[in-house]
Amino acid sequence: MNRSNKKYHFIAVVFFLISAASLWAQTEGGRNVKLQLAIISLLDIEPNNTPITLNYTAPSEAGNPLMSTPDNTKWLNYTSALRAADPARTISAVLDQTIAGIDLQLLTSIAAGGGGILGTPDGLITLSTAPTVLINGIRGAYTGDGAGNGHQLTYSLVINDYSAIVSSTQNIIVTYTISN
Amino acid sequence: MKKRLYILCGWFFVFGFLFQNLNAQRITVNGNWVLDLRNEITEAGSDYLGTYSSLVDQTKIRLRNVGGSSWSVSVRYAPNNDWDNSLILRAQRTGPGTGTGIISGGTAFQTLTLIDAVFFTGTNNRQTIPIQYQLSGVSVTIPVITSNPQHRVRVFYTLTAP
Numbered sequence: 071m072n073r074s075n076k077k078y079h080f081i082a083v084v085f086f087l088i089s090a091a092s093l094w095a096q097t098e099g100g101r102n103v104k105l106q107l108a109i110i111s112l113l114d115i116e117p118n119n120t121p122i123t124l125n126y127t128a129p130s131e132a133g134n135p136l137m138s139t140p141d142n143t144k145w146l147n148y149t150s151a152l153r154a155a156d157p158a159r160t161i162s163a164v165l166d167q168t169i170a171g172i173d174l175q176l177l178t179s180i181a182a183g184g185g186g187i188l189g190t191p192d193g194l195i196t197l198s199t200a201p202t203v204l205i206n207g208i209r210g211a212y213t214g215d216g217a218g219n220g221h222q223l224t225y226s227l228v229i230n231d232y233s234a235i236v237s238s239t240q241n242i243i244v245t246y247t248i249s250n
Numbered sequence: 251m252k253k254r255l256y257i258l259c260g261w262f263f264v265f266g267f268l269f270q271n272l273n274a275q276r277i278t279v280n281g282n283w284v285l286d287l288r289n290e291i292t293e294a295g296s297d298y299l300g301t302y303s304s305l306v307d308q309t310k311i312r313l314r315n316v317g318g319s320s321w322s323v324s325v326r327y328a329p330n331n332d333w334d335n336s337l338i339l340r341a342q343r344t345g346p347g348t349g350t351g352i353i354s355g356g357t358a359f360q361t362l363t364l365i366d367a368v369f370f371t372g373t374n375n376r377q378t379i380p381i382q383y384q385l386s387g388v389s390v391t392i393p394v395i396t397s398n399p400q401h402r403v404r405v406f407y408t409l410t411a412p
Contacts, residue, residue: 097409099279101309103327103339103383105401106286107394112294147295154393185297186391210391215295 110151113248115144117217124227140226147220148248149212159208159250162201166243171234172227178204179222186211275316277409281309283383298388306344307380320373321411324366329403334392340384343370347379359384366408
């Protein structure tokens with residue numbers, strides 16, 4: 071190695087040390103904060119899942135129709151969390167059986183309480199053994215928990231064929247599903 | 251003789267740098283915070299609590315070679331693309347750590363922004379300065395990220411000393 075090469079080597083070592091010095095001195099440090107959220111679709115009926123009773127009473131005056139009082143004691147609560155690219159969610163209802171001569175109708179109210187992009191009710195629908203959408207357009211949202219929060223449900227009976235009606239007691243299960 | 255003088259000067263230069271390196275001001279930050287809320291909501295109709303706090307010593311900071319004069323530590327954050335703007339991150343100093351000198355400021359939650367802001371100040375070296383985080387604005391209304399790194403920010407602490 072000639073004298074000139076030694077000189078260059080020495081200069082290289084000095085530059086290396088200068089670089090090392092800048093790495094050694096550390097005036098900034100960083101740490102991560104990370105938030106993990108889940109996709110959520112929860113649905114329930116409040117204040118409970120106990121049955122409601124809808125009765126037809128005989129009219130007291132000949133010629134008058136059968137009368138039934140609607141029930142609005144149940145509320146639909148849900149929590150929905152989804153990805154930005156996911157489609158909006160819907161809630162549908164389906165019956166396990168129908169009643170001869172009588173329709174079971176459901177009126178879903180606009181949501182009370184909660185936050186986010188809550189669903190839009192489809193108004194009055196007639197329930198059947200095929201799923202029927204009653205609320206659509208749900209994105210990231212929560213209704214609040216308990217009766218008085220979410221969508222109030224009003225069940226009513228409507229006679230569609232008097233000739234098919236028979237005096238009986240019939241238990242019907244309404245199943246709600248939230249999906250996207 | 252001249253050659254030896256060059257070599258001596260060279261080594262003097264090298265050791266000078268090493269000495270300077272060993273005495274360079276240095277901040278060391280340890281401790282990430284992962285807030286896992288994936289099993290938090292079990293009741294339909296509920297939202298997240300909204301505000302969550304980390305351990306009081308989630309992050310620990312060590313300051314070395316700052317000498318006897320005053321120093322300051324500033325803080326900022328750098329969110330990744332999936333960080334939701336409705337989330338608010340705060341930090342506070344929950345204790346003095348150990349060491350000589352004094353330390354002051356930073357004992358109330360300070361909202362972090364993209365720009366460095368003075369967090370706390372002091373004198374002399376200090377170790378295990380405890381930092382607690384608080385995250386608010388957590389809601390199901392925030393779009394979920396299921397792929398890594400999910401919602402993440404990097405919190406930067408900067409040491410400034412003469």
